Amino acid sequence: MAHTDDDHAHHSHSHAHSHTGGFSDDDAALAAVEGHHAHMLERVSALSDALLAAVAAGDAGTAYDEKANLVGWCEDELIPHAVAEEGPLYGPARETAEARLLVEGMLQDHQTIIGLVEELRGADGPRAAALGLAIARAFALHLRKENQLLFPYIVASPDLSLAKAVEGLEEVVG
Ligand SMILES: [Fe+2]
Ligand SMILES: [Fe+2]
Numbered sequence: 001m002a003h004t005d006d007d008h009a010h011h012s013h014s015h016a017h018s019h020t021g022g023f024s025d026d027d028a029a030l031a032a033v034e035g036h037h038a039h040m041l042e043r044v045s046a047l048s049d050a051l052l053a054a055v056a057a058g059d060a061g062t063a064y065d066e067k068a069n070l071v072g073w074c075e076d077e078l079i080p081h082a083v084a085e086e087g088p089l090y091g092p093a094r095e096t097a098e099a100r101l102l103v104e105g106m107l108q109d110h111q112t113i114i115g116l117v118e119e120l121r122g123a124d125g126p127r128a129a130a131l132g133l134a135i136a137r138a139f140a141l142h143l144r145k146e147n148q149l150l151f152p153y154i155v156a157s158p159d160l161s162l163a164k165a166v167e168g169l170e171e172v173v174g
Contacts, residue, residue: 023163036174048132084171
């Protein structure tokens with residue numbers, strides 16, 4: 001039978017979990033970035049807790065696997081996230097007198113966290129567990145500065161746009 005116009009009404013696919021198409025305003029962008037940070041913190045905390053539990057239980061095999069899981073997540077998620085932020089997000093804010101020192105401090109945080117991941121790669125046992133917790137806590141401290149200091153500054157600045165800065169950055173908005 002002939003099909004009706006209704007058959008064509010459901011062909012527009014919405015990608016609910018992708019924000020790469022852009023944001024209507026800075027508040028929407030801020031909510032997406034905060035949501036992604038919260039998801040990342042949950043993940044790194046779970047992974048470092050799992051590594052600690054395996055080490056505490058004396059289970060060397062599981063500890064080996066959990067360390068590999070944590071290092072893998074840092075390589076696939078954490079470091080690309082930091083690198084993606086440094087250009088379009090940190091860059092324009094760093095050019096302002098008000099945020100320059102904050103951004104330079106945030107860049108030092110990134111280097112410290114990446115250094116901890118490097119150290120974790122070569123560690124095992126209690127040292128690996130300690131480094132895993134250090135990474136999780138350092139990330140928590142860092143993202144609090146982003147969520148509560150840097151991003152609100154960008155949102156409040158008429159010359160800067162958070163929505164524009166994170167457009168297309170899947171590593172930053174999820
Ligand atoms: Fe960052
Ligand atoms: Fe971040």
